[in-house]
Each structure stands twice: as structure tokens, then as C-alpha cells.
Amino acid sequence: MPTYFLVLDLPVRIINQPIQGVGFEIAGATQQFLDFTLSLPGFLGGKEYVLFEGFELERWPYLIALSTLFLGLVCVNGLFKFYINTYKGRLGERMLRRMRYQLTDRVLRFPIRHFKRVKGSEIASMVKDEIEPFGEFIGDAFVQPVYLGGQALVAFIFILSQSFWLGMIAVAIIAIQVTLIPYLRRRVLELGRMRQLTARLLSGRIGEIVDGISSIHVNDTSNYERAELSSRLSKIFFIRYELYQRKFFIKFINNFLAQLTPFLFYVVGGYFAIRGTLNVGQLIGVINAYKDLPSPINGLIMWDQKRVDINIKYAQIVEQFNVKDISDAELQQHSYDPVEPLSGEITVSNLTVIDDTGTALVEDADFTLGINEIACAIGPLGSGAGATADTLAGLMNPTSGRMSLNGRQLKDLPQRIRGRRFSYCGSDAYLPQSTLLDTLLYVNKHVPLRETDGSNIPEPLHPKTQAEAKASGNSLLDYYSDWVDYEAMGISGPEEIYGKVRDVLDVVEMGETVYELAMRQTLDPKLHPELTSKLVDMRKVLREHIDDSEISNLVEVWDWNGYNEHATIAENLLFGTAVETDDVKSSQLVANEYLRSVMKKDGLDEAMFEMGVELAETAIELFADLSPDNPFFEQLNFMTPEQLELYGPIVSRAKEKGFEGINELDRRMLLRLPFDYVEPRNRLRLLDKKLQDRILLARHDFHKNLPLDMQGEIAVYELNTYNAYNSVQDNILFGRVAYGSSNGPEKVRALIKALLRKNGMDDDLFRAGLDFDIGTGGKRLSEAQRQRLILARGLLKGADLMVINRGLNALDAKSQEVLIKKVLARARGENGNKPFGLFWVLTSPRVAEAFDQVFVFRRQKLTATGHSSILEDSDDFYKQLVA
Amino acid sequence: MSKLKDEVDLLRSIPMLANLPANKLKLLAFASDRVSYEKGDTLFHQGDDADAAYIVISGCADVLVSADGDSEATAVAQLGPNSVIGDMAILCDIPRTATIRTCEKLDALKIHKDHMLDMMKESPTLALAVLKEIVQRLAKTTQDLSEAREEVARLQTG
Incomplete structure (x- = not known):
């Protein structure tokens, strides 16, 4: 506050003394700088004690000294603000954290039946969004009135000290502001509350749409939902629109009043200055001070409005979380004491x-x-x-x-x-x-029992984690500890968990399911180096096995020098799986310049183009008159019902202009069709031995000069490498199950399973299956x-x-x-x-x-x-x- | 175009499907799976849910029926090329009434239930043909039943 007063006071001294020359009337005159005199009041004798005499400075150095002092004070003032804002922020965040924690804590204690009436997304919206303003406000709740009030008071005292009447003008205008604005704001607050309510209902509704999406689809009510949404948004729009109108009207009044005062200052102050009762420095000082007066006053008015607004919102939320029969916090109190088995x-x-x-x-x-x-x-x-x-x-x-x-x-x-x-x-x-x-283990996590070794903590925790949790009244139990109560399950520790889990899963006959899930998992060799290398070994064992068993004709394994009839042309061409689905998908493949250049070399692109035309023609012939939701479309693996319509004109253009003459877009559309073609599946006899050989040639060519930037995008089928983008089963199989052989997939699965069991891989796969994400x-x-x-x-x-x-x-x-x-x-x-x-x-x-x-x-x-x-x-x- | 020709010809040789327009037959052929079975394989078991009908391209299969589903099954018929297997069960949701086991290597066209039903919705000719087929079978069954009854009565009195 004193610094603020000095910041206001200094310009007056700078202008009056060194610039206008008051006190420097004679050449070589000096002024005391930083002198500090304590004067006693008259009843104590009125004596003056000079505590510090200060420095004697001439006019020019005096100006520099005062200006530097001014700059220094501005800095101090700014730093003070910086410090206050940081602490305000921390206070707000702590409060927000505390409130979110406490609200969720109450949700955990709500009686179960209460959940029939509340929507999850509404609670989420309250806990997450609606209390956000509280956090911003809480810091200001105390700081703002003190800081702004002090500022206003200082500016006001300063004006008064310079000129009583100018001060009175300011008082009058402020009085108008203080009475008028809150009156205008009342409706704004009401609108604010409506906005909050409607927004909460909106998030509840959106949650309902998401949860009830299947009934929307089966009943064709999506347009009803759209209309409902639109009417809701319209309500919100008009509330918000009115809110803006009123807000900016108030702003306008405020600004007008703020500008009116300087006008009066210029007129009245100017009059005094001309008459000589007020010097120019004082007038500039007053105007300067006044420039700073409206913002703290406005700030105070705003603060008060916000306070009222927050009060309303707070009451709203408290009401929602004040539920009858909420269970006592004691009942959920954690305890490390073992719970004795019940009897009786x-x-x-x-x-x-x-x-x-x-x-x-x-x-x-x-x-x-x-x-x-x-x-x-x-x-x-x-x-x-x-x-x-x-x-x-x-x-x-x-x-x-x-x-x-x-x-x-x-x-x-x-x-x-x-x-x-x-x-x-x-x-x-x-x-x-x-x-x-x-x-599975969720039901046995009651208290943190074993400290973590740190391996399950994704990123290092902030050193103040515990201290801050304490400061916000949050739970101090360590989330990253091992919470599993092994003793309750009758085992001594994590090493025995798999046996126990397998045991109960076998009771509910889920053991087989877990195995199936494991087979469908994709594993990252970096995370499971041992398992994946074992699986690669299994692949070789299986290969030997298949060769001398009855199922040798059921599986066609990947062979660098052979065409795999039961895989798509794209897979045969790339001899691998696309890593990122986007870039190397069949629809994008045709746009890949390198691949196209390889295909162009021996005219494979033209052959594929002809094939594309045939496929498009067949699809149009067979499917053109079917509705898009017809079950037959499931069999059309190279085209979607929506695309079918596009292909009619493309085919006729292709017939007219040929491969060379057609535009690139059409060419790509046709070229991409054969990429998903599998002869034994589609049975259109489009792929003969000659074409297969050409594709093989292209495959070799493709991999010979594969550009660096594409090498990471294709996971090549290599006998000794685990393919991270294929399922476990595909990795063991390292090939494709033949189309058309009855029960082929089942037979192959049974063989793989027997083989894995024989080689003691059961446990490994069981564990991999337990890592399955249930969605x-x-x-x-x-x-x-x-x-x-x-x-x-x-x-x-x-x-x-x-x-x-x-x-x-x-x-x-x-x-x-x-x-x-x-x-x-x-x-x-x-x-x-x-x-x-x-x-x-x-x-x-x-x-x-x-x-x-x-x-x-x-x-x-x-x-x-x-x-x-x-x-x-x-x-x-x-x-x-x-x- | 000669694609899918074999399958289309096969479908046309089935009386029930003979009157379908060419492009519909082709669609059915396109949408069907060509499956092959080793000798002794089972196409489906009595009591299974029905999901598809089969048309035998080559090979043969035994029709096995057991009285209560669990006991030893007895072969009641043998089916050869061009015969339709399991078409009744896919028309309405009844479980398979017999077990089908191949007696030599068998190739067949597997028509999915959804596709067959959809075809019938689209084509009244097909629906009528199916109806005719069923009525004929019903007539035959009724005749067999009355003959069997007479036989039983004769044995009881005699």
C-alpha cells in the first residue's frame, strides 16, 4: 500500500520539482533526496527529528534519482502482485482439489438407491466443471477486497489530498456505480444460475444418448434425439445471449461512468488550474490517480457480484450432494487390522x-x-x-x-x-x-499392503505429492502400492496368484476363454521378450508338425518365394502387415508412389487395373439392386455398399478411356479393389499362376529397394521375428488357414493348443490372456x-x-x-x-x-x-x- | 462371364432354385462358401442350431437319426451330388433333426441362413418353389406315416 501511494505521488513530485523547477529557482540549488524526518505532533512539542538527512542532489541528478525510484517502486509493486497471484492460484487449486475429493467422497457414501435418480454424467459435470469457478474465486475472496479496496482507498485519499472537490466528484460517480450496477446485475445472476442448470442437464442428456445408443439405432429415433438436443441448445443459446446483452450493457454503463469522471476533472480541474488554485502537476496527478480508481472500484463491484454468483452455485451443488441417509464416513474408514472370519x-x-x-x-x-x-x-x-x-x-x-x-x-x-x-x-x-x-483382483483391494518397488509408477511422482495431498485433505493412502490382500485368498504372495486365479476361472469354466483371448492378443516383443521369442520357437515346431500331419493342407504358411493363395493380394505383395493402419491400408496403398513405381515396372498395375474393372462389374451386376443393409453385402469384401454407386460411372469411363487415358483418381479407385481379393474365397477366377508370379516378382522388387521411411511401416513376415501387429495365433501359425476346408480353423486351433500344452507354454499364454483389456x-x-x-x-x-x-x-x-x-x-x-x-x-x-x-x-x-x-x-x- | 459358372450351374440344377433369375443365382453362389470335408467328418449334429443349408457338389453323406438325441444314431438315408441338406431347419428356427456325416470326401456349397431367407423375401417365385417342395415332403411324410400306422396295426392284430 505505501509503495502504491508512492507510485501515485512520485509523478507529481517529478513534474513539479525537477521539470517545472519548483525549488530549483536559483542555479545550483539542490534538494534533499531520501531524507527522512520524523515530526512529532504539536502536543508533544512539535519537534522534528531528522532520522536520515538524505543526499543533496542538483536538478538533473534529482530528476534521474526520482525517476529511478519510480521505476524501482513499479517493480516492487509488480513483484508484489506476482507473489500474491501465485499464492492465490495455489490456494485456489488446493481448494478445488479438496472440493472435488470431498464431493466424490460423498458420492462413494451415497445410499445405493440414490443412484436411481442421478445421472452419472451430471455428477461428473458438477465435480469437474461446475466447481471450477470456485477455485478461481477462492483466492480472490479475501485478497481482492483487501487489495482492491486498499488500492481504491489510497487513490481516493490521494485525490482528496490534492483537491477536495475533485475528490467529491469521484465519490459521487462511485456512489452511482455502486448502487446502479448491482441492481442491473440481479437478472444477470439469475441467468447465470439458469445457464448452470441447463448446462448440467445437457451433459446428463448427452450421457443418456451415449448409454442408450443402441435403442436409438433400433428404433430410428436419432432425429427425435437431434430435435431434442436442438431445443435444449436453443434454450441455452437464448439464456446465454441475454446474458451477453446484459453483461455488455452493464459494461457500457460502467465505462461511460468511468469516462465521465475525467471529463468533469478536465472541466472542473482545468477551471481550478486556470484560476491558479490547483497546479498542473496536481491536476495530472489527480487524473492519473483517477485512471487507477475505476478499475479497483469496478473490481470491487465485480468481486461482490462474483461472490453472490458463487454463493448461488455453491448452494446449488451442496444441495445436490446433501443426500438423506448418506452413510457415515466411519463405516468406510480404512483399517489395517485383519478382519476375523464371521460365524454364527x-x-x-x-x-x-x-x-x-x-x-x-x-x-x-x-x-x-x-x-x-x-x-x-x-x-x-x-x-x-x-x-x-x-x-x-x-x-x-x-x-x-x-x-x-x-x-x-x-x-x-x-x-x-x-x-x-x-x-x-x-x-x-x-x-x-x-x-x-x-x-478379478479388484475385490481384494482394501488397503495398501505392500509398498511398491516403483516399477508400476508411470512417471516419477512430484516430491511434494504427499504434502500437497495433506494440504488439500485428500486420501493419503498410496495408490501405487500393492493393495491385493493375498492372505484373504489363502495364498502368501503375488507369485502364487496365477495358480489361484486359474483355479477359480476353471470353476466358472472361463479357463478356455482366457486361452482364446490370449490367442487373439497382440503382444509387444519389447514388453514380453521371453514369451514372444518362445512363440517364435513354437512357430517352427508347429511348422514341422504340420508338414507331417493330416492338416498340412489346411494351412498355407508364409513363404518368401511362394504366393499364399489364402491371403489377400495386398498381403502377398507387401509380405507383411501394415504397422500404422492409416498409411499402408489397401485404400491408401494405391496412393503410395513407391509401390506404384514397383507395380509399373512390368505392367502389374495394368493387370490389376483390368482385374479391378472386372471386380467392379461383378459387384455392380450382383449387388446393384440390393438395399445397403442387405446381409449379402457382408460377403462383398472389397467394397462397401456406399462405394458401389460410385463405381458405375467409373467402370464406364474405364472402358472408354482405358488404363492410360483415365484420370488418376478413377485409376486408384479401380486399382484398390483387387488388393483385398482372395481367390479361394471370392472364386471369380481372376488370379492365375502367371499373375501370381508377377506379384511375387513385385514383392521381391518392393523389398529390395524399400525406401527408409517406409521400412518402419511394414512388419514383414520373417520366420525368426515376432510380428507385433499380428495376433498370437497368427504368429504361431505364421500363415493362413485355408478357405473352404470344413472345420479348418477349429482343427488348426486344436493342434496349436495341443502343441503349446505339450511344450509347457500353457502358463505363459494364460498370463497373456489375463492381460486382455475388457473394454x-x-x-x-x-x-x-x-x-x-x-x-x-x-x-x-x-x-x-x-x-x-x-x-x-x-x-x-x-x-x-x-x-x-x-x-x-x-x-x-x-x-x-x-x-x-x-x-x-x-x-x-x-x-x-x-x-x-x-x-x-x-x-x-x-x-x-x-x-x-x-x-x-x-x-x-x-x-x-x-x- | 464364366466366373462362378460351376456353382451357378449347380444351383440351377436344384429344382427349388431353378426358376430364379440368373443374377440372383449368381449372387447366391457368390455369397456362399465352398467347403470340403474329409471322409467321416460331420457337417452338423442333431440338435444343433441351424445356420446354413448345404448343396452337395461331389461325394456322399449319411443321414443319422437317434430317437432321443443321445442314444446310438442309425443311418436313415444317404445323400449324393445335387442333394440339398438342412434346408428345412434354416427356414424356421428348429434345431437340426439329424446328424450328417460324410461317407467319402465331400465338396459342398454352404448357403447361409440369412442369405436364403433374404432371397425368399425378394423373390416370390423362390418362396413358392420352397413352399411346393415342403408341401410335397409333407405329403410324402403323411403317406409314410399312414403306411407305418397300418403296419403297426397289422403287427398288433397279427
Whole structure:
């Protein structure tokens, strides 16, 4: 503040003293510079103490000294601002981090039923975008009023000290601003809130479109969605447009008032100056000071508006995250203490669950369930069996009645007991994107148990990571540690994990799937040097094997000197796979100058062109009158339905002008057709031995002088190198399975599998398969596979009670029965496994006889309990269900 | 153009398809897969889902039926070149009613279910021809059944 005052004051002294010559009336006169005198007030004697006499300077050096001082003060002022802004930024970012963390923390504690009402994308938009302004504001919240207020005050005092009346003019104008602007802004704030709401709804809607894309496609409602989107955007547009109009109107008023004051200063100040009551230096000083006055005043007004705006937004968000029945943070508190296995019985009395629409899901259920009991529940959908299972698992809370375990209410159990000693498999199998292995191990990650050796940290962490997390009140648990609780799974460490995982995957019959996935994986030799080199060895073993077996005619291996009939012409020509799909795809191949020059050498391009014309003609003849969605188009491998129309005119031009005369674009269109041609598949007899030989020649030619920049783009088929862009299976096979041989692919797969097993590659491939990325929501797996996976990880957890709510309903009845029997054998502790309890809501009641206890549900009521053999005789509804 | 000629000729020799226009036959041939089987291979099993029909180009196959699907199957017929296999099952979603096993090396044209159904939608002539074929088979089955019944009655009384 003092520096700011001096910055304002100095120009006055510079102009008045050295420039206009006040105090330098006589030649050789000097002035004190940097003198510092402390004067006592009159009642203390009015004495003056000279603390520092300063330097005596003549007029010219005095000017330089004052100007340099001015520059120095400007620097100090600027640095001060820089320092404040940096700290403001850090404060804002910390606050933002804290808020995002806390909001998400609350989401994690929302009661499950609340998620029926909120849209994920709306929450995401609130957590991510809507709180952004808070972070920007929080720094200003305290700094701005102090800083700007101080600045305004100083400027104002300065003006007053120079001229009282000019100061009064400034006061009057500011008074107008301070009353008028907030009044005008009220509507702006209201609009701002509307903008926030509509934007949030928009992101919710877009989320819905993405999630519901399949129903949009099957119902042809895309245009309805477009119209809806358009009307929504229009609403947003008009809100924003009005917002702009008002904002800029206010800006206009503000600017006008700000400019009005100097006008008055010029007139009034000029009048005083002419009359001599005010000197020119003072007037310039006042005008200078005033130039600085509106911006802090404006800033203050803006600050206040922003404060109100933020208040509204904050209230909005708080309201959204203030949910009734949010679970106590204590229940989710992490703990390193081992959780003892549960025992005893769950006693359920008068259990009633009513959902938020008032519909009863279960009514007055009374039963006891031993933790180690093997029980099932049967009943039609909506009969209450599923709701009971969900309540047992803690996904719903009882509306009335009690569920207690050894006298303790189930709903008061901390999540660390519930989440570790219970496992749950529902039918809606949503899985976040991750690898297969991580998906399985996810259920056993409760606290960081083993410190990381650093190999899984993608980039070095900032040295202040922990300190900053603390400063923002974030979780201090280390994400990069090994969280997996191996002991809970009954093993001692990560080295035994594969055996354990294989064991549970075999129970759910996914072992085979993992193997298949491994075969479809592409592996980077840099990341898996050992495995890929072993696979290359396998390739050679397989080759020997194929040669003297019955399937020798099923596979055509890559041979540098032979044409592979079962591969496309492009593959034969390149003798490799395109690395980046873009540049070397067949549609782009024809544009590649080097390749074209090779093809031109012996006229291969013309031969291919003729072939292209024939292909186009055949396609037009056969497909022209079919609608684009006709299933026949799947068989047309060299053209899309959309392209078909384009080819009509191209073919007639080609016939008229020939290869040389046609324009380059048409030529390329025709040349690219044969690239995807495979004789045994397309059977158009376009590829004879002679043409094959010419392609071979071109292949050799192509690789002989391959330009440097293309060498990285083609992964060549070499017997001793692993091809990183082909699947594991293609790499082992090193060739193509012949078209037209029945069950060829199956036979080849079986042979490869037997060979890999014989050579002890099983484990390696199993591991490679577990690295498979399951895609967003696990969508790269089928629903049945997802359900099997969820069951598998439920088993992996090592829980005491497993609750399964129609967890396998995507499987057919027969497979379900097989899996149920296998899981039952586990639960009973066969083969030395740890026994556990089951509460299984069955999709097919016929298996009920395999359980020790059966709960029969009908119309939201528990109607019968007992062993199936008893129910068989006594309960008609049971008989009806299992019939 | 002589491309696909063999296949087109083969399709034309099937009574059911004989009246289809040339370009449709060619399309069907183009879209079909030519598959070959070794002696003793199985085209499909009784109870499988039906996804395609087959037209035998060369070779022969046994039709095996077992009473409940699990027990030992007995050969009820043998099919040679130009015979159509599994056409009924692809018209409606019923499982395969018999197992087909080759008795020597067999070449066939495999017509996918979607393609056949689509062809029928496009061509009333084909639909009618298929209908005629089915009715004929039904008539034959009915006759066989009544003969069999008479046989049973005769054996019971006699």
C-alpha cells in the first residue's frame, strides 16, 4: 500500500520539482533526496527529528534519482502482485482439489438407491466443471477486497489530498456505480444460475444418448434425439445471449461512468488550474490517480457480484450432494487390522423393504441364516427373493424390521467387514475398464499392503505429492502400492496368484476363454521378450508338425518365394502387415508412389487395373439392386455398399478411356479393389499362376529397394521375428488357414493348443490372456462371460457368505446348473478348499434340491423354508416352481 | 462371364432354385462358401442350431437319426451330388433333426441362413418353389406315416 501511494505521488513530485523547477529557482540549488524526518505532533512539542538527512542532489541528478525510484517502486509493486497471484492460484487449486475429493467422497457414501435418480454424467459435470469457478474465486475472496479496496482507498485519499472537490466528484460517480450496477446485475445472476442448470442437464442428456445408443439405432429415433438436443441448445443459446446483452450493457454503463469522471476533472480541474488554485502537476496527478480508481472500484463491484454468483452455485451443488441417509464416513474408514472370519447366524425379523415409489419389495420376512449355511431362495421375479439378497448384501436398507448378526445390526457393520466377509454377485454385470487380472483382483483391494518397488509408477511422482495431498485433505493412502490382500485368498504372495486365479476361472469354466483371448492378443516383443521369442520357437515346431500331419493342407504358411493363395493380394505383395493402419491400408496403398513405381515396372498395375474393372462389374451386376443393409453385402469384401454407386460411372469411363487415358483418381479407385481379393474365397477366377508370379516378382522388387521411411511401416513376415501387429495365433501359425476346408480353423486351433500344452507354454499364454483389456464396462466380453467373471472373483475373495442374486441369468439353464454344482462343491469345502455359506437366488428352481436349505418367496413374502425333500411333500407352490 | 459358372450351374440344377433369375443365382453362389470335408467328418449334429443349408457338389453323406438325441444314431438315408441338406431347419428356427456325416470326401456349397431367407423375401417365385417342395415332403411324410400306422396295426392284430 505505501509503495502504491508512492507510485501515485512520485509523478507529481517529478513534474513539479525537477521539470517545472519548483525549488530549483536559483542555479545550483539542490534538494534533499531520501531524507527522512520524523515530526512529532504539536502536543508533544512539535519537534522534528531528522532520522536520515538524505543526499543533496542538483536538478538533473534529482530528476534521474526520482525517476529511478519510480521505476524501482513499479517493480516492487509488480513483484508484489506476482507473489500474491501465485499464492492465490495455489490456494485456489488446493481448494478445488479438496472440493472435488470431498464431493466424490460423498458420492462413494451415497445410499445405493440414490443412484436411481442421478445421472452419472451430471455428477461428473458438477465435480469437474461446475466447481471450477470456485477455485478461481477462492483466492480472490479475501485478497481482492483487501487489495482492491486498499488500492481504491489510497487513490481516493490521494485525490482528496490534492483537491477536495475533485475528490467529491469521484465519490459521487462511485456512489452511482455502486448502487446502479448491482441492481442491473440481479437478472444477470439469475441467468447465470439458469445457464448452470441447463448446462448440467445437457451433459446428463448427452450421457443418456451415449448409454442408450443402441435403442436409438433400433428404433430410428436419432432425429427425435437431434430435435431434442436442438431445443435444449436453443434454450441455452437464448439464456446465454441475454446474458451477453446484459453483461455488455452493464459494461457500457460502467465505462461511460468511468469516462465521465475525467471529463468533469478536465472541466472542473482545468477551471481550478486556470484560476491558479490547483497546479498542473496536481491536476495530472489527480487524473492519473483517477485512471487507477475505476478499475479497483469496478473490481470491487465485480468481486461482490462474483461472490453472490458463487454463493448461488455453491448452494446449488451442496444441495445436490446433501443426500438423506448418506452413510457415515466411519463405516468406510480404512483399517489395517485383519478382519476375523464371521460365524454364527444372521437373524432376520419382520424384514420389510419398500422402495421410493412406495412399492413393497419384501414384507415381514422372518428367518435365520447361518453364515456357513448353504441356502438358496426361489421364487418368480419380483417375489422378494432378490430384494432379500440385496438387503443381506447391504445394497438396500430395511425399511423396517431387523437383520442382525450375533446381536449386532447388519446395517451398522463397517464396510470393511461387510465388504471382505461377504461377497455378492448380481445380474447387472458392469465392470470398469481394466485388464482381466485386475478385474478379478479388484475385490481384494482394501488397503495398501505392500509398498511398491516403483516399477508400476508411470512417471516419477512430484516430491511434494504427499504434502500437497495433506494440504488439500485428500486420501493419503498410496495408490501405487500393492493393495491385493493375498492372505484373504489363502495364498502368501503375488507369485502364487496365477495358480489361484486359474483355479477359480476353471470353476466358472472361463479357463478356455482366457486361452482364446490370449490367442487373439497382440503382444509387444519389447514388453514380453521371453514369451514372444518362445512363440517364435513354437512357430517352427508347429511348422514341422504340420508338414507331417493330416492338416498340412489346411494351412498355407508364409513363404518368401511362394504366393499364399489364402491371403489377400495386398498381403502377398507387401509380405507383411501394415504397422500404422492409416498409411499402408489397401485404400491408401494405391496412393503410395513407391509401390506404384514397383507395380509399373512390368505392367502389374495394368493387370490389376483390368482385374479391378472386372471386380467392379461383378459387384455392380450382383449387388446393384440390393438395399445397403442387405446381409449379402457382408460377403462383398472389397467394397462397401456406399462405394458401389460410385463405381458405375467409373467402370464406364474405364472402358472408354482405358488404363492410360483415365484420370488418376478413377485409376486408384479401380486399382484398390483387387488388393483385398482372395481367390479361394471370392472364386471369380481372376488370379492365375502367371499373375501370381508377377506379384511375387513385385514383392521381391518392393523389398529390395524399400525406401527408409517406409521400412518402419511394414512388419514383414520373417520366420525368426515376432510380428507385433499380428495376433498370437497368427504368429504361431505364421500363415493362413485355408478357405473352404470344413472345420479348418477349429482343427488348426486344436493342434496349436495341443502343441503349446505339450511344450509347457500353457502358463505363459494364460498370463497373456489375463492381460486382455475388457473394454469400457467390460463390453469386450459377452454378458455371460462378465457374469462368470464376477462369480469367479466372488470366489476369489475368500468370503464367509456369498450372496448371489440371479448372478448367472445370461447363461443357459444347463450351463447354470453345471456352475452351481461346481460352486456348491467349493462351498462344501471339497478338495481342501475353505468352506463358505451361500444365499443363492436361483434362476432355475430345479437345482434347489442340491442346497441344504430352501427359502420360497411368493408375492413379496417368505412362504416356506426347509429342505427340498420336505418342501416337496408339503408345499404346493414349491412343487409348482420346480416342476 | 464364366466366373462362378460351376456353382451357378449347380444351383440351377436344384429344382427349388431353378426358376430364379440368373443374377440372383449368381449372387447366391457368390455369397456362399465352398467347403470340403474329409471322409467321416460331420457337417452338423442333431440338435444343433441351424445356420446354413448345404448343396452337395461331389461325394456322399449319411443321414443319422437317434430317437432321443443321445442314444446310438442309425443311418436313415444317404445323400449324393445335387442333394440339398438342412434346408428345412434354416427356414424356421428348429434345431437340426439329424446328424450328417460324410461317407467319402465331400465338396459342398454352404448357403447361409440369412442369405436364403433374404432371397425368399425378394423373390416370390423362390418362396413358392420352397413352399411346393415342403408341401410335397409333407405329403410324402403323411403317406409314410399312414403306411407305418397300418403296419403297426397289422403287427398288433397279427
